Amino acid sequence: MAQWINGTVTDNHHWHANLFSLKVRTAAFDFIAGQFVRLALNTADGRLQRAYSLVNSPGSTEQEFLVSTVAEGKLSPLLQQLKMGDSIEISQPASGFFVLDEVPAGENLWLIASGTGIGPYISMLNTHQLYQRFAHIVLVHSVRTIGDLVYRELISHCQHQYPGQLHYQPVVTREALSGALSKRLPELIQTGELQSVCHQGLTNRSQVMLCGNPEMIKDTKAALENLGLKKNLRRDPGNITVEQYW
Structure with a gap:
């Protein structure tokens, strides 16, 4: 209790x-x-x-x-x-298994969020474990408006602290922003545009964490599975670790 x-x-x-x-x-x-x-x-x-x-x-x-x-x-x-x-x-006590200890080793780690789903990733960005375990980390934040792109100053600080290791990619679907992508995450993954812009692959040697609204998670997970990635389970380790807020 x-x-x-x-x-x-x-x-x-x-x-x-x-x-x-x-x-x-x-x-x-x-x-x-x-x-x-x-x-x-x-x-x-x-x-x-x-x-x-x-x-x-x-x-x-x-x-x-x-x-x-x-x-x-x-x-x-x-x-x-x-x-x-x-x-x-x-x-x-605090709860939940959406933690780095549950993620297998990989060539890179994709932290993909929509909306307030970026919250747990911000917590991870300030831990040494993240940078010790993964040589390449890609933080992708998909939102509707520019105002939803939170903690950009903190993210920039982490990028300077770990140069070349952390890539931040905003996705804004309803407003134009220089440097941001504008399409839905599943489409960006299917066409390879997201991977190209971030200079990282999404293969069965990648690890992906998904956090945000159920529709984003469902559709993005399907796009990743089409690339050969599979859900990560304790009994059957894979590539896609999921946290659903709703």
Whole structure:
């Protein structure tokens, strides 16, 4: 049974009207980059809770979460309104198997996300394990608008820290942005455009992590399988490791 610890909001950064990053100060706790916890608020309508991936790396006393506001949702609109000093509860222990330890060795590692699915990858980017295990890492973030391209400054810092090892490729489907691709991920993979732009192959010697909305995961997984990659399971190691938020 999950336990709960108290947290205090230290920052609520709004990327745009419906996307924000919430920082919460807590006592330090252990987790593995890529795992999630539950955030909970007590309201007049009862206790509301939902799972969110940790964006910060392990070892911090300030936990960070990337949240998209769902208009008809019960919890996310309340989280968006939280201010510095407000209280929130966080579940313990952290959970989930969308971690690097579950990914087999490969010639390269593709971190493919849509929307807020980039959250666990941001946590991984600040760990030494990522760069020790994979010589070539490709972070692909598919979004609708330019404003959805979060944490670009942090990503750029990691690229400078590990020159030539980390490639960042934004995909923006509804607005034009220099350097970004604009088609859907499955099409970019099928035509080879994504691989060409990123200067990395997608073969049965690659490892791919997928995180985001179910439609993206389903269609992108199918495109990868058409290239000869298969789902990664503990009992049957493969190439495609999946995390679904919805």
